[in-house]
Amino acid sequence: MSASQKSALIVGASRGLGLGLVETFLARGWRVTATQRTPSPQLAALASDALRIETVDIDDDAAVADLHARLGPQAYDLIFVVAGVATQAHDPAHVVPRAVAAQVYLTNAISPIRFAEAFRDRVAPGGSLALMSSILGSVALNESGGWEIYRASKAALNTLARSFAIRHSDTGISVLLVHPGWVRTDMGGAEADIDVATSVAGMADVVEARLGRPGSQYVDYRGETLAW
Ligand SMILES: NC(=O)c1ccc[n+]([C@@H]2O[C@H](COP(=O)([O-])OP(=O)(O)OC[C@H]3O[C@@H](n4cnc5c(N)ncnc54)[C@H](OP(=O)(O)O)[C@@H]3O)[C@@H](O)[C@H]2O)c1
Numbered sequence: 001m002s003a004s005q006k007s008a009l010i011v012g013a014s015r016g017l018g019l020g021l022v023e024t025f026l027a028r029g030w031r032v033t034a035t036q037r038t039p040s041p042q043l044a045a046l047a048s049d050a051l052r053i054e055t056v057d058i059d060d061d062a063a064v065a066d067l068h069a070r071l072g073p074q075a076y077d078l079i080f081v082v083a084g085v086a087t088q089a090h091d092p093a094h095v096v097p098r099a100v101a102a103q104v105y106l107t108n109a110i111s112p113i114r115f116a117e118a119f120r121d122r123v124a125p126g127g128s129l130a131l132m133s134s135i136l137g138s139v140a141l142n143e144s145g146g147w148e149i150y151r152a153s154k155a156a157l158n159t160l161a162r163s164f165a166i167r168h169s170d171t172g173i174s175v176l177l178v179h180p181g182w183v184r185t186d187m188g189g190a191e192a193d194i195d196v197a198t199s200v201a202g203m204a205d206v207v208e209a210r211l212g213r214p215g216s217q218y219v220d221y222r223g224e225t226l227a228w
């Protein structure tokens with residue numbers, strides 16, 4: 001690895017946006033460690049000397065600790081937690097079983113923050129920790145309703161990420177909350193506005209432009225700052 005080559009850890013890369021980010025950063029000359037929950041043929045198809053594939057479920061603290069130990073002392077310019085779920089996103093909050101609502105909250109808000117805490121010592125100086133949020137996590141921009149449990153989980157992620165950045169402000173940590181656009185993936189559906197290539201190219205530009213800026217920023221894939 002050359003001294004100038006950048007490195008990323010992309011968490012939740014079996015398909016969709018995570019997979020697209022891996023492809024994009026590899027194409028831009030980065031070294032990438034990508035995680036899957038179960039073996040992903042699409043990720044395996046990207047095999048190269050610049051790609052390391054690992055397995056982790058972000059809801060499993062022991063598995064996250066094992067990954068941290070397995071990866072060793074290497075620091076990353078970017079750690080991007082992409083993994084997320086949208087279970088029963090179309091049902092209003094009172095209809096969704098408590099256990100389902102709790103699981104969406106755990107996977108979308110608690111697990112990314114626990115992952116960030118576990119791996120913050122692996123962010124290189126001048127690097128960034130990015131978390132995949134959504135414009136649906138904005139309380140201020142919620143003018144259409146819907147996606148209630150999912151919205152609440154991403155709003156919780158935003159809140160927890162701000163607190164995380166403040167808690168570690170003495171280290172100058174850089175936390176990026178990123179909205180990828182409404183994207184044609186398994187989660188976004190076929191009717192979504194943009195394709196994966198457009199979203200991930202935009203997000204990679206945003207990440208590269210904002211590497212290492214201290215504090216928390218909430219931005220979309222075009223670099224626009226979003227209202228909390
Ligand atoms: N698509 C959109 O329009 C859109 C808009 C705003 C925000 N987002 C956010 O962008 C992120 C990626 O979404 P996507 O559209 O690419 O969705 P997707 O195609 O459904 O992919 C979701 C990814 O998250 C992984 N994942 C879920 N739970 C996990 C866990 N507990 N541990 C590890 N990995 C886990 C999945 O792994 P498996 O393959 O193992 O299930 C998969 O790789 C999510 O956080 C989503 O909320 C998407």
